[in-house]
Amino acid sequence: MSLTRLNIEAFRNIQSAQLIPAPGINLIYGQNGSGKTSILEAIYFLGMGRSFRSHLSQRVINNDDDKLTLFATLNLARGDSKIGLRRFRSGETEVRIDGEKVKRLSTLAETLPIQVITPESFSLLFEGPKSRRQFIDWGAFHADPQFYGAWTNVRRVLKQRNQLLRNRSAYSNIQFWDQEFVRYAEQVTEIRNHYVDSLNELLKGIIGEFLPSVDVKVSFTRGWDSKTDFAELLENQYSRDLATGHTVSGPHKADLRLRVGTLPAQDALSRGQLKLLVCALRIAQGKLLKQQIDKHSIYLVDDLPSELDAQHRQLLLKQLTDTGAQVFVTAIDPAAIVDSLHTPPSRMFHVEQGRVTVIE
Numbered sequence: 001m002s003l004t005r006l007n008i009e010a011f012r013n014i015q016s017a018q019l020i021p022a023p024g025i026n027l028i029y030g031q032n033g034s035g036k037t038s039i040l041e042a043i044y045f046l047g048m049g050r051s052f053r054s055h056l057s058q059r060v061i062n063n064d065d066d067k068l069t070l071f072a073t074l075n076l077a078r079g080d081s082k083i084g085l086r087r088f089r090s091g092e093t094e095v096r097i098d099g100e101k102v103k104r105l106s107t108l109a110e111t112l113p114i115q116v117i118t119p120e121s122f123s124l125l126f127e128g129p130k131s132r133r134q135f136i137d138w139g140a141f142h143a144d145p146q147f148y149g150a151w152t153n154v155r156r157v158l159k160q161r162n163q164l165l166r167n168r169s170a171y172s173n174i175q176f177w178d179q180e181f182v183r184y185a186e187q188v189t190e191i192r193n194h195y196v197d198s199l200n201e202l203l204k205g206i207i208g209e210f211l212p213s214v215d216v217k218v219s220f221t222r223g224w225d226s227k228t229d230f231a232e233l234l235e236n237q238y239s240r241d242l243a244t245g246h247t248v249s250g251p252h253k254a255d256l257r258l259r260v261g262t263l264p265a266q267d268a269l270s271r272g273q274l275k276l277l278v279c280a281l282r283i284a285q286g287k288l289l290k291q292q293i294d295k296h297s298i299y300l301v302d303d304l305p306s307e308l309d310a311q312h313r314q315l316l317l318k319q320l321t322d323t324g325a326q327v328f329v330t331a332i333d334p335a336a337i338v339d340s341l342h343t344p345p346s347r348m349f350h351v352e353q354g355r356v357t358v359i360e
């Protein structure tokens with residue numbers, strides 16, 4: 001799967017741009033502030049309905065405009081698909097896939113699986129469990145069609161349950177919700193667990209290339225003691241939950257544990273090694289998706305030269321090329337990427353003050 005056309009209107013400093021990307025490596029270069037990251041952000045926005053830079057989606061709309069418009073043609077196994085997204089300053093979002101209005105943003109995500117490797121995403125995985133959970137859930141969502149529904153239900157029931165706890169309801173009132181909670185929690189956990197198992201098999205080889213001689217172990221923790229029956233645990237923890245005003249244990253506390261020997265990866269590895277570990281994880285996810293449902297991810301790699309040394313840049317670009325995925329990679333100096341590739345990039349774009357030109 002690849003983008004064969006991308007139109008961007010009123011997105012950050014890009015008033016209007018049309019790109020005809022190629023399969024393989026697309027190199028986007030330009031000075032600081034020219035709009036390189038904005039192009040990656042636009043692709044991400046089209047797939048996810050939000051930005052990877054700011055949780056304030058209004059900020060991405062060009063300052064002089066009241067709406068942004070993104071449009072892309074996707075080359076899928078079943079043929080071409082056209083997706084469009086319009087976001088208004090009022091907060092309203094309109095999404096169309098092949099002319100049909102789409103209500104759920106998850107439909108977009110399903111159509112356009114995106115992997116991001118940015119300076120921010122490097123640290124994110126080591127800051128807290130939330131982004132690690134999102135990492136697992138990205139894979140679980142794409143791998144298993146049951147996941148999205150189960151997870152939506154977990155969130156719904158959890159909200160109800162926490163509301164009851166804040167109202168200091170008796171456990172007999174909460175127990176009704178717990179039956180549902182347990183059912184969906186177990187469903188979500190099983191899918192996540194299975195996903196991390198499958199990922200682990202692939203990951204070994206990739207970590208071996210990126211971090212030879214480092215023994216990284218990746219494991220899944222479900223968010224409660226796996227030896228305890230979850231329904232019982234919820235009942236036993238009622239007074240604790242009541243005291244804190246929310247549900248202390250459950251699938252909303254799941255995590256991906258990254259360890260080297262007995263230490264958490266972030267204590268055992270250097271900053272550079274951690275970046276390579278993140279690259280390995282992202283590559284593994286993309287590869288697994290291809291194996292599981294025969295779908296390619298689109299990789300957005302921002303500012304690579306400033307993040308990795310030449311040798312590892314080469315290694316990452318080689319791995320990305322080998323996955324067969326479409327890649328968008330940005331740099332200030334195009335030579336820093338071109339010199340790290342075995343073959344020239346499929347296409348090069350130059351960005352200058354929000355204007356994009358293709359280099360013939």
Ligand SMILES: Nc1ncnc2c1ncn2[C@@H]1O[C@H](COP(=O)(O)OP(=O)(O)O)[C@@H](O)[C@H]1O
Pocket residue numbers: 011012013014030031032033034035036037038039059060061062063064
């Ligand atoms: N909503 C907006 N409207 C207009 N310009 C914006 C908006 N948001 C950000 N910008 C500007 O867009 C420019 C491009 O930023 P960016 O894509 O990060 O550049 P690069 O990645 O090439 O360094 C920056 O100068 C920034 O100030």
Ligand SMILES: [Mg+2]
Pocket residue numbers: 036037038302303
């Ligand atoms: Mg940038």
